Amino acid sequence: MNVLKVSGLTKNFGGLCAVSNVNMELNERELIGLIGPNGAGKTTLFNLLTGVYEPSSGKIELNVDGNMKSIGGLKPYVVTAMGLARTFQNIRLFKSQSVLDNVKIAMHKNIKYGTAAAILRLPKFYAEEERVQREAEELLKVVHLYDKKDELAKNLPYGEQRRLEIARALATSPKILFLDEPAAGMNPQETAELTELIHKIKEDFNLTVILIEHDMSLVMTICERIYVLDYGKLIAHGNPEEIKNNPRVIEAYLGEEI
Numbered sequence: 001m002n003v004l005k006v007s008g009l010t011k012n013f014g015g016l017c018a019v020s021n022v023n024m025e026l027n028e029r030e031l032i033g034l035i036g037p038n039g040a041g042k043t044t045l046f047n048l049l050t051g052v053y054e055p056s057s058g059k060i061e062l063n064v065d066g067n068m069k070s071i072g073g074l075k076p077y078v079v080t081a082m083g084l085a086r087t088f089q090n091i092r093l094f095k096s097q098s099v100l101d102n103v104k105i106a107m108h109k110n111i112k113y114g115t116a117a118a119i120l121r122l123p124k125f126y127a128e129e130e131r132v133q134r135e136a137e138e139l140l141k142v143v144h145l146y147d148k149k150d151e152l153a154k155n156l157p158y159g160e161q162r163r164l165e166i167a168r169a170l171a172t173s174p175k176i177l178f179l180d181e182p183a184a185g186m187n188p189q190e191t192a193e194l195t196e197l198i199h200k201i202k203e204d205f206n207l208t209v210i211l212i213e214h215d216m217s218l219v220m221t222i223c224e225r226i227y228v229l230d231y232g233k234l235i236a237h238g239n240p241e242e243i244k245n246n247p248r249v250i251e252a253y254l255g256e257e258i
């Protein structure tokens with residue numbers, strides 16, 4: 001079943017067509033790769049799908065309880081509340097907050113007490129705070145950061161900051177998780193661990209995952225389907241074997257390395 005459907009999606013920046021007439025379908029519990037050379041339009045496509053940019057034209061539809069609803073042009077916080085969560089190419093954390101607080105802040109949309117309960121410190125407030133604390137700690141265990149929960153985010157090594165971003169995205173209870181270059185800056189050992197982690201969270205949280213990545217070992221290991229962008233246009237789509245052997249993709253992006 002489609003969870004997200006993209007038809008004729010286009011984004012122009014002045015005279016530049018960064019995303020051009022893209023069609024794409026994401027199914028339930030799929031792990032999808034989005035690859036292509038620098039400047040191909042991958043991040044722009046993520047920005048369109050997650051409400052950061054308004055499309056110049058085309059349609060983005062999300063499956064909401066079995067009905068496809070148009071979400072193109074909705075604000076990022078609305079799209080997040082509908083179940084789309086993402087991480088960014090440039091890590092965005094509250095650097096001077098603790099690791100645990102970073103996750104708790106991301107859970108705010110799920111907090112179920114009102115302002116009065118918070119000001120008056122009603123029992124509901126404490127019960128809810130306890131639940132948030134417990135769930136945030138569980139998420140930190142999932143991304144193997146529980147031992148670092150009291151450290152400031154800025155003091156974590158780069159690879160751990162990327163995992164914390166994933167925990168923050170999971171804290172919004174997504175249906176679809178968008179990961180923008182999750183392995184950037186990681187060494188091969190960290191990349192291998194991340195590959196396993198992404199696969200595990202997809203299974204455990206029943207997620208559809210779409211990731212932008214230049215590390216082909218990660219992409220070819222875990223992605224079931226891959227879309228390839230070049231100069232804003234989709235030039236190929238298929239399983240890893242088909243993509244590795246596609247002459248157009250080899251010419252535009254992969255070269256002889258795969």
Ligand SMILES: Nc1ncnc2c1ncn2[C@@H]1O[C@H](COP(=O)(O)OP(=O)(O)OP(=O)(O)O)[C@@H](O)[C@H]1O
Pocket residue numbers: 013016018036037038039040041042043044045
């Ligand atoms: N806000 C913007 N205003 C103008 N041009 C933009 C804007 N954002 C992106 N572009 C241009 O759109 C094109 C696609 O950029 P984008 O960042 O989406 O590519 P990418 O495939 O994610 O690249 P990379 O792999 O280097 O991250 C580039 O030519 C870029 O310069």
